[in-house]
Each structure stands twice: as C-alpha cells, then as structure tokens.
Amino acid sequence: MDSFSSSEQRFCEIIRGKDRALRDFLSGSTLPDHIDAQTWLTYLTGIKSALGNLNNDLAFVATLLVKRYLQDRFGILDFDAAGKAQGAAGVDIEAITKDGKPIVGELKTTKPYQPGFGAQQRTMMLKDLKRLAASDAAHRFMFVTDPDAFTALCKPGFANRVPGVEIVDLVTGRTFLCEGPQV
Template sequence: MNRLKEGRYIPLQQYLMNVTANEIKLTFSEIESILKESLPASAYKYKVWWGNTERSQKHAVTWLHAGYKIKEVDFGNYVIFIKADVAENKVLFKVEHGNQANVVDYTEAGYIEKISNKLIEAQAYLNNADVDGFSKLEVIEQFELLKGLRRILGNIDNDMSFLGCLLIKEFLQSRHGLSDLKMALKPGLDIDELTADGKRVIGELKTTYPYLENDFGSQQKSSFLNDFEKLQRNDAQFKYFFVTEPRTYEIVCAKYLTYLEGVKVVLLPNALRDNNFIVDVMK
C-alpha cells in the first residue's frame, strides 16, 4: 500500500484505507466530519475536483493511494468510492446539486475561490486537450479548443483587476493604516477611502499591457487619459495611479507625467518591497 501523503485530506485517506468494502458511499457531511473541516466550494461545483488522476488534481491521492476511485458524485449530497481494481473509468456526476453550490460568495475569499476553481477547470481541460499537437490540428479543432479555454477563463481581465485591488489593499494598509478595506465588490473601480484622521485617499488601477511597443493603443490611451482626468478633478490629500505591468509603468513615467501632477505613480507588486517603484509627480 502506498504511504500516506501529507496534507489536509490525510484523515479521509486513513478512513478509506481502513475499510474493506468494494464500494462505499459517503455523504458530503460525513466526509467533512472525517476531515473535521469543510470541503472547498469547488468540491460542490466542479467535476474536475473529483477526478481520478493525480495529474489533474493533486488531492486525488486521497482516494487513489487508498486503493479507491470515484464512481459517482451527487454534488452536495454524496460520493461513491469504489475499489480501483473493479472501477470503470467513467465517473457518473449528478449535476442537480443542492442550494449550497448555488450560493454566490462576494467576499474576497469567495472571489479567490472562484478564481481557484477556474484555474482548476482550465488545468484539467488543457490536460485532456492536444496542446502539444495544436499546430497540427485542423483550424476548426484549433478554434474549438481555444473557444473552450476562453469559456472556462471568462473575463480574466476582471480577475486581474480584483487581484490588483488586493495589492492596492496591502499598499494602503502599510502606507495609511487603512485596515477595513473591502475590495471584492469593486475590482477595477476607483479607490476612494478615508484615513483614521479623515484624509481622503483616491486612486485608479490599470492592469493594461501596452498595445504598442513604446505607447498605448488609441483606445488604451483614451481610457488612461480618462483616469488621469478623474484623479485631477477630485480633491484628495493622497492620489495614486496604480499599474501592474512594468512596461506600462515605464511608458506612463516617460510620456504621461504631465497629466498626473500631485499624483503618485505606483508599480505593483514591486512597490510593496521597494519605494523606487513609486514616482511622486510634484505640482
């Protein structure tokens, strides 16, 4: 028998290693009772979480190293494990899952979980796709493969903006002691906060990568100028223009500082560790 792997799922692996039945049915509640903690939200929603290969899901060692495979999953209700030597390759999924899987979590942790689930699904999708042979596929197959990946990733720019906002949160916490920031509901929107002594902090975030080698494309430039104008027309003791791409930071500093008087240009995450990535544009 393979040795136990370290991690949060050891109790479930031990449980499965101590049963002798060819098939065992456990409810989600029973599994969580064995683990003494809740399963992640992705276990309630995504087929790939219950995959029978370590390549797609590292935690699959929980049942695979105990000699079992997943036979059937009814999301939020139960999971059927079956001895690997009698298991079929196909897993039956019942998608009529309960209300718990339909709850939308708008907290920061919930948004992170959503991104995590998206990456898990994308990883499994690419593992099963002919990525290495992509150039040899017919154009229809290439199109369908890429379309499937886009469907999984969705609007990844929103995800980047959200994570950028979390970087801003760390920055503002360290600089201004702003501890009660709720960033999950405003990815990509203006930063508009008050310090403990009543000073206003505003900022704009851009995760954009320049379309041109040494400048922004026309639509990008219009969006940047609009953000610059918003920062200029608002009164605040502290004004920030945050960017997450080094090339964007270089272009802004080289060509657009005249639009940013009184604003600090900040490259994240670099500025969290090095003040040299903060440019204070004096009036």
C-alpha cells in the same frame, strides 16, 4: 499577514475553481499539430470557457495588492477589494485614512502594446489620470501592474498633465509623484 474579507475569499475561491477547470481541460485536450480551424476553435473555446473573464480576475487580484499597499502605507483596515465590481463605472479605489483623509485611485492592468501606449490606451489613461488630478482627495493614485506602463506614465507627456497624482507599480513597489510642468 494578509487578512481577507469573506467576499474577497469567495472571489479567490472562484479563481481557484477556474484554475482547476483549466487544468482539467488541458489534461484531457491538446491542440493538434495539424491546422484544423474547427478543432482549434473548439480547443480555444474550452480554454476561454474555463477561464471566463480573466481580465476581471487579474484586476481583482491587483486590487488585493492595492489593499496591501494601502494597509502598509496608511494603516487602512476597512478596504474590501471585492467591494466594487471590476469594470464598474467611477473611480476604482476609494478609501479613508485613519485621520479621515480621502484616498482615490485608478487601477490599470494594461500592458502597452507599443511604447507609450497605443492611441486608445493613451486616451483612456489620460482620461483616468485627469479625473484623479481633478479630485480633491488628499491622496490620488494610479496603480499599475506592468513595468512598461509605469515607465510610460512617469514620462513628461503624462506626468506634466496631472500634478499631485502618484503612480504606483504594484509589482515592484516603485512610486513616482507627478509634479506638473517644470518652468
């Protein structure tokens, strides 16, 4: 059974509140059949207002999956998914195993908009992967939530550049250890 810190529970309640706000908004509003830019903008703004920064909410919930993964694999008990603000600078995940070994990880909820990522997506992925590979942590992870992102990261164009980084699909549980170029 999952156990959540008080800050994790608080963040979940905020998300639950956004869900209620969206449901309330949608129950009283509909997008009209005729195209009227002003009405459509008002409608979409209402949805955006109800949801707030959905990307941060997705990343937080994905971090709860990271927490579960670390608990199951390493028995980590003191990781707080709400301990670091989503989008804050630096590595996304930092934890210590029971025997004192450091764990670092990056979390990506990125959906490739084309196979292998778009140019900017690819640049950001490589930047984070290289930072992980350069880390002296005992365990280095790239956590993803999208199956296409997982598949792309497991290909030689990424995997050969970042030996020792483990790619983890948080949704399916698949993992892949990058071993560097094969000679």
